[in-house]
Amino acid sequence: MEWWHALILGIIQGLTEFLPVSSSGHLEIGQALLGTASEENLRFAIVVHAATVLSTLVILYQEVTALFKGTFSTTQWNEQKSYVAKILVSMIPVFVIGVFFKDQVETFFGNGLVLVGICLCITAVLLGLSEYLTKHWNRPGHEVGFKDAIIIGVAQACAVLPGLSRSGTTIATGLLCGVKKESVAQFSFLMVLIPILGEAFLDLLDVIQGEVIASELSWKVMAIGFVAAFTTGCLACRFMLSIVRRQKLTWFALYCLAIGLFAIIYGL
Numbered sequence: 001m002e003w004w005h006a007l008i009l010g011i012i013q014g015l016t017e018f019l020p021v022s023s024s025g026h027l028e029i030g031q032a033l034l035g036t037a038s039e040e041n042l043r044f045a046i047v048v049h050a051a052t053v054l055s056t057l058v059i060l061y062q063e064v065t066a067l068f069k070g071t072f073s074t075t076q077w078n079e080q081k082s083y084v085a086k087i088l089v090s091m092i093p094v095f096v097i098g099v100f101f102k103d104q105v106e107t108f109f110g111n112g113l114v115l116v117g118i119c120l121c122i123t124a125v126l127l128g129l130s131e132y133l134t135k136h137w138n139r140p141g142h143e144v145g146f147k148d149a150i151i152i153g154v155a156q157a158c159a160v161l162p163g164l165s166r167s168g169t170t171i172a173t174g175l176l177c178g179v180k181k182e183s184v185a186q187f188s189f190l191m192v193l194i195p196i197l198g199e200a201f202l203d204l205l206d207v208i209q210g211e212v213i214a215s216e217l218s219w220k221v222m223a224i225g226f227v228a229a230f231t232t233g234c235l236a237c238r239f240m241l242s243i244v245r246r247q248k249l250t251w252f253a254l255y256c257l258a259i260g261l262f263a264i265i266y267g268l
Contacts, residue, residue, distance in 0.1 A: 001036045001044065006221040008034065010228025013048040014055070017233055018189065018240040020127055020168025020252045021259070023052070025116045028162045029263055032113055047222045048229035053196045055233030056189050059241075063186065064193075086144055090153035090191045097157045098195070113267030119163025120260030127253035130172035134181075141180035144187045148177045152184070156191065163260070166192065167240070168252065185241055 012030045016023040027045055057064055070080020144152070155173035159166040167188055174184030243249075 001221050003221055003224050005034050005036050006044070006225035007228050009036075009044065010048050010051070010225035011232050013045075013225070014052060014229040014232025014234075015236050017049070017052040017229075018056075018167055018236040019243075020123065020165045020171060020240075020249065021256055022116075022120055022123055022163050022165035022168065023049075024161075025120050025163030025165070025263070026259075028116045029113060029259070029266075032266070044222065044225060048225050049196050051226040051229035052233035052237075053193055055230050055237055056193060058234055059237040060186065060189060063190070067190075083144075086146055086149040087187070087191050087194070089146055090149040090156065090187075091195060092150065093153045093157035094160070094195050097160055098198075113263040115161070116163035117260040117263030117265075117267060119161050120165075120256045120263060123163070123165045123168045124253045124256035124260060126172040127168055127249045127256065130175040131249045131253070134175045137178075139178060141178055141183075143183050144174065144179050148174060148179050149187075149191075151177055152187070152191070156195075163263070165256070168249075168256070172249075189237065189241075 009027060009030050012026050013023050016026045024045065027048075067080050067084055070078055071084050152170050152173050155169045156166060158164060159169040170188040170191070171181075171184050174188065175181060179187075
C-alpha cells in the first residue's frame with residue numbers, strides 16, 4: 001500500500017464512518033478499485049477506525065466530559081451513570097461477537113464485493129424503512145432506555161459485516177424503537193467508542209507480541225491514513241448530527257442502494 005492509497009482510503013473512512021453508508025463497505029470497495037486488497041486490510045481498517053473514534057471524542061467532547069464527571073464525581077445513581085450503564089449494556093452483543101466469533105467475522109473482509117453490495121442494499125432498506133415509518137407514526141419519541149440499548153447493541157453486532165452500516169443500522173434501529181432522532185444519533189456515536197478502542201488496543205498487543213507481521217504496512221502509511229481519517233471524521237461527525245436532527249435519511253438510502261448494486265455488479 002502506497003502513501004496515496006492510505007490518504008484516499010483514510011478520507012473514505014473518515015467521511016463514511018458517521019454517514020449511514022458503511023465505512024467498512026466503502027473501504028472494501030476502495031481497496032478493490034485501488035488494487036490494494038491484501039491481508040493487511042483489516043490492520044489498516046482498525047487504524048483508521050481508531051482515528052474516527054478520536055474525532056468522535058473531539059466533536060462530542062462536552063458530552064463525553066459530562067458523562068465522566070457525572071459518573072465518577074459521586075457514588076449516587078444519577079442520569080450520567082444511567083447513560084453509561086446503557087452504553088455498557090449495548091456493548092454486550094458486540095462483545096460476544098468479538099470474543100467468540102472474531103475469526104469468523106474476519107473471513108468476511110477481503111472476500112469479494114458481492115457480500116458488501118448485498119449488505120449495502122440491506123442498509124438502504126433499513127434507512128428508507130426507518131424514515132418512512134417514523135414519519136407516519138407521528139409520535140414524539142423517547143430517550144434511550146435499557147431495552148432500546150440492548151436492541152441497538154444487537155444491531156451494532158450485526159453491523160460488523162462489511163457493507164452493513166454501523167451508524168445507519170444503529171440509528172435506524174433506534175428510530176424504529178421510537179427513540180428521539182437526536183438521542184439515537186448521539187448514543188450511536190458514543191456506544192462505539194469502547195469497542196473500537198478495545199479492538200485497537202488488542203491489535204497493538206498482537207503487534208508487540210509479534211503475532212502480526214507489521215512490516216507490510218509501514219508506520220508512514222498508517223500515520224497518513226490516521227490523519228486523513230481523523231480530519232474528515234471530524235467534519236462528517238458534525239455534519240451527520242445535523243442531518244439526523246432533520247431526519248433526512250432518504251438520500252443516503254438511495255446512495256447505498258446505488259453503490260450496493262455497483263458493488264454486486266463489479267464483484268460478479
